[in-house]
Amino acid sequence: MRYSQYLLPTLKETPAEAEVISHQLMLRAGMIRKVAAGIYSYLPFGLRSLRKMEQIIREEMNRAGAIECLMPMANPAELWQESGRWEKYGKELLRFKDRKSADFCMGPTHEEVITDIIRNTVNSYKQLPLNLYQIQTKFRDEIRPRFGLMRGREFIMKDAYSFDLEDSGADTSYQKMYQAYRNIFNRCGLKYRSVEADSGAIGGNFSHEFMVLAESGEDGIVSCDSCEYAANVEKAELIYADSVPPVATQEVQKVDTPGQKTIEDVARFLQVNPQQIVKTLIVQTSNDEVLAVLLRGDRELNPIKLANLLGVDWVLMAEEEVVQEATGAPTGFAGPIGLSIRVVADAEVKTMADFVIGGNAVDVHVVGANHGRDFEVSQFADIRQAVAGDPCPRCKEGKFESWRGIEVGHIFKLGIRYSEAMNATVLDAQGQAQPLVMGCYGIGVGRTVAAAIEQNHDENGIILPMPLAPFQVLVTLLNPKDDQVREAAEKLYQQLLDLNIEVLLDDRDERPGIKFKDADLIGIPLRVTVGARSLKEGNVELKVRESGAVTMVSVDEIVVQLQQLVAQGLAFTLEK
């Protein structure tokens, strides 16, 4: 492709609308343009990266035995009413009426449509297992679309759905997808972790997220420094060494703590360590229960663990008036003594004695408190957020390291939730109708490209790994008006095209400085500069975008060298 005939509108300034670096760089590098909030056009340069991601996904899904299909974006309400989601799904489900006032939604995911297809085409267990996938445009009417392709409303997703007769088959389908996903993200050349994720009300350990590591990631991840265990902090399990039960040595006693509200304030004021404080959170559940939750002062509640423990959909911090009613004091002074609501504590609290708690009155705390003696805890359980340094629950030898990550894939064992609701059954070997056991598997295509940029950039621009880069080689023609230079660049361009190397020739009538700045911004992995001075010595300049390494290479050797570098950059590395 010749830059002069291409549409690659780079921007010098960072657009004000873009908060995160990938969004800024995708706009500046002419990859995307905003059409409306959370809705983008993919310009040619950006589309090339997306297509590469799609092709890697397609090849690995096919290799894993999944079959590609394509479902519509307009979904009739009837199917969503059958699954029960027409009512349950919030406003992210964009509902609309057609000209005949029939109800439709824009598909944010396609469990309903695929389950309808399968129940109408598959009758016997002999036709199983099946795994169908599509790469398709979805719409989710996010209340706060942001970060460019990271959280858009209209976006391209690969979604796959597996169907098995039995649970064990579904587990095998799941494992195949797990491996396919590892292959996909390995092939992208990204640093990522596959982590155990919360599977919510569905149960089982059958949910993994694939997280591209980046400091700007929205998700916290922990991984063991000794074994393979890795998990979203929302999910990461914790173990507690069996310690000698602590013995109370202090009397319980109220103390005045005027103006001390935070854990840090109280610790400083009472000259104790935050680890000697137990904080009491008043929470409300989706079942309308109000309860008190105890955690060591320096710990954070993991609301998902707590919700799972309680068997509810969600827990939230209680509103001010609820706290007042439950504790007799405003937020910030709650303590477990004398409460009439259920008290649940993090397992770690069980090992604590003689601690500080809130006094259920303004500016009052209690010291020397002990559970079992001063108040009762109905249940101790793992309900806190994991942090770096926590011991690994799997190997019990390593310790957690912590990372930030961007979720780009999620695989999930669904079980029979949709097949039961929609009566999708097959006959088993005994002629009995059995509900299909399903799994679902998603990858955000545009989000992966954006995450790749979050992970791979510098102050000058994008540094996409070779497998996702829009072009593999940039040939910068420095002096378009110098016949000899032009001919050398054109010849190199043609040689690379003939080898099926994806090459962009910057043949624009622009100053070298502009060409170099654009080159760094758009981040094509290999740049060859053809200029009059070096050409006189029979050389061109090769710059590797990632390392910044610059070498002079003879005109006779540059093609072979580029060919090798491209092949290296595309090599499927098994682990990163």
Added chain:
Amino acid sequence: MRYSQYLLPTLKETPAEAEVISHQLMLRAGMIRKVAAGIYSYLPFGLRSLRKMEQIIREEMNRAGAIECLMPMANPAELWQESGRWEKYGKELLRFKDRKSADFCMGPTHEEVITDIIRNTVNSYKQLPLNLYQIQTKFRDEIRPRFGLMRGREFIMKDAYSFDLEDSGADTSYQKMYQAYRNIFNRCGLKYRSVEADSGAIGGNFSHEFMVLAESGEDGIVSCDSCEYAANVEKAELIYADSVPPVATQEVQKVDTPGQKTIEDVARFLQVNPQQIVKTLIVQTSNDEVLAVLLRGDRELNPIKLANLLGVDWVLMAEEEVVQEATGAPTGFAGPIGLSIRVVADAEVKTMADFVIGGNAVDVHVVGANHGRDFEVSQFADIRQAVAGDPCPRCKEGKFESWRGIEVGHIFKLGIRYSEAMNATVLDAQGQAQPLVMGCYGIGVGRTVAAAIEQNHDENGIILPMPLAPFQVLVTLLNPKDDQVREAAEKLYQQLLDLNIEVLLDDRDERPGIKFKDADLIGIPLRVTVGARSLKEGNVELKVRESGAVTMVSVDEIVVQLQQLVAQGLAFTLEK
């Protein structure tokens, strides 16, 4: 691909919902399934054909210098208000509101979005010409979606938009697309015609439709049997030999024609030829004019020619009360004598004398009528539908042949309609802002596959040409339980896969009769049957789906023979 692990649900019965053969066969061959009226899922087998069509389009568009991008389906109202189409576009434009009550529509076409992109990224004539295309899912809320993929509501389309500084450049862009389209449809292996089409109010001869020839086609086409001229009958021009002006020889006279309403009735009753009758149609225009239109008795009005002649958007047959008011009689007896409305006649009428006309009274006609003497015609012009046998207006030597066709592509010179409305300008060499001259170019992807089936099928099923067939070779394994037969089929399957031949292995545990019926139905171009009997003699059976030709081929030669046949089937034939 192994049939036993694939989702290819064939149907024995023709689904009642399907009226046309391509729709019936695509359902029966497991290519598509209906989700809602005009909304389909593409099952794996159907998607393969669509993807092949897309790939052919992509390669030829790229070869022609067009650049691929991707625009969103959700379009904000603001852009459509700028172009003026938000109000003008009828109910086919599906409008909806997002959760914040902002107005959007589902893009039925993307002139607005692409023009917005270009006006924001292109400033100078030096960046031109540009031609951007996408292969994208569109939505048009058709009042009567039908015929499967032929007229759906949600459908995949390739749409391209060219931008030039000047008219002459736009003409060049148009010609490139004309040639790209010929390449595309040639490569599909389809019999088609590129025909001149009506370009409506925009003017110029710059609109061509690409019509796949099929008896079931909705469009009429004429083409010259001597030169290259071909046109939609809506558009086809007609010429009239300069003949000696006719001389009136009869007196004008009223005759009773009791109960004779149609042209045929009157001709029989008066013992004249329909060619001696002039029929009078009372029409209404979009400008609210009522006028009388004269045609030779056996001719059909071409309302588009008439509308273009009058400079109006459309003409329609007048309603009963309008006819009554204009002629004093009900529909069926109109004649030009004594009318107070404008009378327009087809040019052919100018050459007629002593003809029969309506009498403007029930059961009355007039014989011996002559224009100029008995009534005045304000204008003679070419306003009738062309038919087979009409002389060619281009070479003036050949005669028209007529065909039925399915419109699968349409190219159009738009001019500055959108760029003016949306203020999309570039600076020319003199630094003056000039509105961009645009063209737009569409191909219905799914419709082309459906049209290919309309053109290529027999009573047993589909006969897709090799370039669009989902698989190239079907290997039918007759006796899966016979080790020797199974091994031979598996070996052949593997050999073909290794050669990148797209092969489906029918390894199902089904009776031969079922396998053969399915094979004919799904219409893979080449079928190899591996069975115990022929294998004993070292042979397999090769059947060509299109010709039905069956030959026994030695196991040693079958791979090479298949390779040759596949290559032949894919060969780019320049003209069909």
